[in-house]
Amino acid sequence: MKERPKRLTVDNNTQWECQKCMKCCETNKEIVQKIFNIKSHKEHCHFLEDKTCKIEDNKPLMCRLYPFFPGINDRKFSFAIGKLTIFAGCPGVGKGKKISENKELLKKIDGTAKELMDRFALKLQGKIKDVFEEKKKPAT
Numbered sequence: 001m002k003e004r005p006k007r008l009t010v011d012n013n014t015q016w017e018c019q020k021c022m023k024c025c026e027t028n029k030e031i032v033q034k035i036f037n038i039k040s041h042k043e044h045c046h047f048l049e050d051k052t053c054k055i056e057d058n059k060p061l062m063c064r065l066y067p068f069f070p071g072i073n074d075r076k077f078s079f080a081i082g083k084l085t086i087f088a089g090c091p092g093v094g095k096g097k098k099i100s101e102n103k104e105l106l107k108k109i110d111g112t113a114k115e116l117m118d119r120f121a122l123k124l125q126g127k128i129k130d131v132f133e134e135k136k137k138p139a140t
Ligand code: SF4
Pocket: 017, 018, 019, 020, 021, 022, 023, 024, 025, 066, 067, 090, 091, 092
């Protein structure tokens, strides 16, 4: 069985800055292929070209959220510092500003968090199968 990626809880001192290594496009490859029903044998995601995401403006929620993931307790998501988690394997962990002081990043996480909550509500109503399910394939 595939080992789950290790996640760390984000506290007041956790630092993160994206290193643009695109390692996440390897990690998220399978889920993106599943969302868009694509079969590809590439090492990275089908949409990655010259270290750039070809669908940057329409990339799936999973990719927009990476490397962050909410803490989950009693089927409730929390994106608050102290609950929010970060994938330990992301090379940006420990680099750049403290997350708790990075207003721009916190605003972005907050927006994505709201979207995830809305989708979770739709899942509970049986309207979608998966919170990361996308409605249409973006034009490339
Ligand atoms: S793996 Fe982490 S550091 Fe590398 S591009 Fe993805 S988010 Fe940025």
